[in-house]
Amino acid sequence: MQISVTTRTRASTIAGIAALALIGLGLILPAFASRSVIQDLFFILTLLTLAQLWNLIAGYGGMVSIGQQAFVGIGAYAMFAGVILWGWDPIAAIPLGLGAALVLAVPMAFFAFRLQGAYFAIGTWVIAEVTRLLVAQWKTLGGGTGTSLPREATADIWGVKAIAALLGLRDAAARDVLAYWLALAMAVGTMAAIYILLRSRNGLALAAVRDNDNAARSVGVDAARLKWAVFLSAAAMTGMVGALIFLQTARISPDAAFSVTTWTAYVIFIVVIGGIGRLEGPIIGVLVFWGLQTAFADYGSWYLFSLGLIAIAVMLFAPRGLWGLFTDRTGIALFPVQRRLTTTSQGDSRNG
Amino acid sequence: MQRPPRGSSPGAAGRQSIMTEVLRLENVSKSFGALRVTDTVSFSVPKGQALGIIGPNGAGKSTLFNLITGNILPDRGSIHLSGQDVTRLPAMRRVRMGVGRSFQIPQPFEGLTVYENLLTAAAFGQARREADVQTECAEILAETELLRRANDLAGSLSLLDRKRLELARAMASGPELLLLDEIAGGLTEGECQALVETIRALHARGITIIWIEHVLHALNSVVERLLVLDFGKVIGVGAPAEIMASKEVREIYLGLEV
Known part of the structure; x- marks a missing residue:
């Protein structure tokens, strides 16, 4: 029997080329886009990265955490601590966000992994709240009211002067461009890493554990180790994104940095609307979310109201999200992970 | 004894x-x-x-x-x-x-295809690279009469095919x-x-x-x-x-x- 196993489809080849073109366009965009476009894109890219990371742990790993704001917050605070307490350059302090989130994720996973389903979700939320309350006691970083990055630090961020000279911008706009480029790198890097993971044999294991972890263990999958690895890497990356977000705003407070609404509820909305458990979902979701926010942001609570209604409608009529609806109808996947088997029998041997 | x-x-x-x-x-x-x-x-x-x-x-x-x-x-x-x-x-x-096993109540990985169910069992059960077990898994599918369902999601199988998949997946784990x-x-x-x-x-x-x-x-x-x-x-x-x-x-x- 001759066999071949393929993952790529025509759509995915086109999508791959389009993705490369988009990344290229994204890189050169600051040369001609306005500052507000760059700021919008920064917002979209950071939310997209957070959504992809939540999708990784919940959609692929089956760990529905509503405590991801803990990592955004601790990551952002670690970056602020690096700048304010030790006088680091903000860019150099971003990896501190990764380290701090990792340090927090270990005890969080240790406790939360003992819980299942809804208890896991609530457990992660509780740990995030406790972290927020503890950080609010940190007086040198502004306590409960928060603080700003010192002017000396923001005035002299690595690379800003060069960007300002290169693009002929003022320092403030050049800072936005720098943050935007970093956000683009994080979004692309995160999605590439997730895609590579899903295409590897660990991607199969992850799906197996999500579908049935008892059966997964009995075919030799180390379910516990896999969950730890996925949870910790998602947390670390979430911390780094948090650091970047608050580098761009240059102002932090416990309520903003540990906001369950912004960093978890919106992110879950994005993933669920777009389609959970697939890489395309959060991309669609974040565009829908951004569109709604732009259109309805001035209507205050009506805006949240409409988000809720849309979420309910999608869960009822398209439980696999907008992308799920589309892909079920058309069979198109932009970033396919499914291994498809084709066999050609030799001679007169027959199959099945 | x-x-x-x-x-x-x-x-x-x-x-x-x-x-x-x-x-x-x-x-x-x-x-x-x-x-x-x-x-x-x-x-x-x-x-x-x-x-x-x-x-x-x-x-x-x-x-x-x-x-x-x-x-x-x-x-x-x-x-x-x-x-x-x-x-x-x-x-x-x-x-x-x-040690390979089948479950009394079939427990397929429903979100994976039939073939991917076997790939998972083979790659992890035998601790081998995915590329090295592809042929073996296809052969087990042929042997257990599941080849025609290879690319279908395991969640969509009939009872007989689920039982076959239990057997096939246990086999794939070597x-x-x-x-x-x-x-x-x-x-x-x-x-x-x-x-x-x-x-x-x-x-x-x-x-x-x-x-x-x-x-x-x-x-x-x-x-x-x-x-x-x-x-x-x-x-x-x-x-x-x-x-x-x-x-x-x-x-x-x-x-x-x-």
């Missing part, structure tokens, strides 16, 4: 056990609360043998499998795989030592010892026959099989030895014909008045 159970004599299988043993249980006991589901069970299985396990519902048959695979750990006693003590070893490690848990249950006569043929072919290849089954004619057409469990105790081991003829077994298991 093996406690000679009443109602059986050491047959051909008994003498074979001097040769390589794939599995040996010694005085294994397990209780859930006050209920002793496995009661000082001892037996061994020589390489290449097919052993059938029968017993009424609640006799502790599936628990016995879970003890062998390591899904649960015994309170007392020891379990050896190919001469190595695995009593405290987790399930995952035992798979890599060659077992030396294959544990089948009521794999013929719920199938029609024709479907059952097809599955028995597949199992017989695997057995002919030298794979050691332990098979729990209520469909006795299917079981007896494959196994060389039968073990009877009742209330967690082994009440008989021997050649199928002997066991089926034994008064005690007929009384307890088949509920016949003698």
Whole structure:
């Protein structure tokens, strides 16, 4: 029997080329886009990265955490601590966000992994709240009211002067461009890493554990180790994104940095609307979310109201999200992970 | 060490056990609360043998499998795989030592395709690279008549195909010892026959099989030895014909008045 196993489809080849073109366009965009476009894109890219990371742990790993704001917050605070307490350059302090989130994720996973389903979700939320309350006691970083990055630090961020000279911008706009480029790198890097993971044999294991972890263990999958690895890497990356977000705003407070609404509820909305458990979902979701926010942001609570209604409608009529609806109808996947088997029998041997 | 159970004599299988043993249980006991589901069970299985396990519902048959695979750990006693003590070893490690199992209620990875179910079992059960197991998995699909469903999601399969997938996935994990848990249950006569043929072919290849089954004619057409469990105790081991003829077994298991 001759066999071949393929993952790529025509759509995915086109999508791959389009993705490369988009990344290229994204890189050169600051040369001609306005500052507000760059700021919008920064917002979209950071939310997209957070959504992809939540999708990784919940959609692929089956760990529905509503405590991801803990990592955004601790990551952002670690970056602020690096700048304010030790006088680091903000860019150099971003990896501190990764380290701090990792340090927090270990005890969080240790406790939360003992819980299942809804208890896991609530457990992660509780740990995030406790972290927020503890950080609010940190007086040198502004306590409960928060603080700003010192002017000396923001005035002299690595690379800003060069960007300002290169693009002929003022320092403030050049800072936005720098943050935007970093956000683009994080979004692309995160999605590439997730895609590579899903295409590897660990991607199969992850799906197996999500579908049935008892059966997964009995075919030799180390379910516990896999969950730890996925949870910790998602947390670390979430911390780094948090650091970047608050580098761009240059102002932090416990309520903003540990906001369950912004960093978890919106992110879950994005993933669920777009389609959970697939890489395309959060991309669609974040565009829908951004569109709604732009259109309805001035209507205050009506805006949240409409988000809720849309979420309910999608869960009822398209439980696999907008992308799920589309892909079920058309069979198109932009970033396919499914291994498809084709066999050609030799001679007169027959199959099945 | 093996406690000679009443109602059986050491047959051909008994003498074979001097040769390589794939599995040996010694005085294994397990209780859930006050209920002793496995009661000082001892037996061994020589390489290449097919052993059938029968017993009424609640006799502790599936628990016995879970003890062998390591899904649960015994309170007392020891379990050896190919001469190595695995009593405290987790399930995952035992798979890599060659224990493959099917579940009584099929437990496919529903979000993966049939082929991906096998790839997962092969890549992790045999600790090999995915690219190296692709052909082997396709061959197992052909053998278990699942090739035409290879690219379908496992969640969409019929009962027969789910049973086949249980068998195929257990095979893909590269077992030396294959544990089948009521794999013929719920199938029609024709479907059952097809599955028995597949199992017989695997057995002919030298794979050691332990098979729990209520469909006795299917079981007896494959196994060389039968073990009877009742209330967690082994009440008989021997050649199928002997066991089926034994008064005690007929009384307890088949509920016949003698």
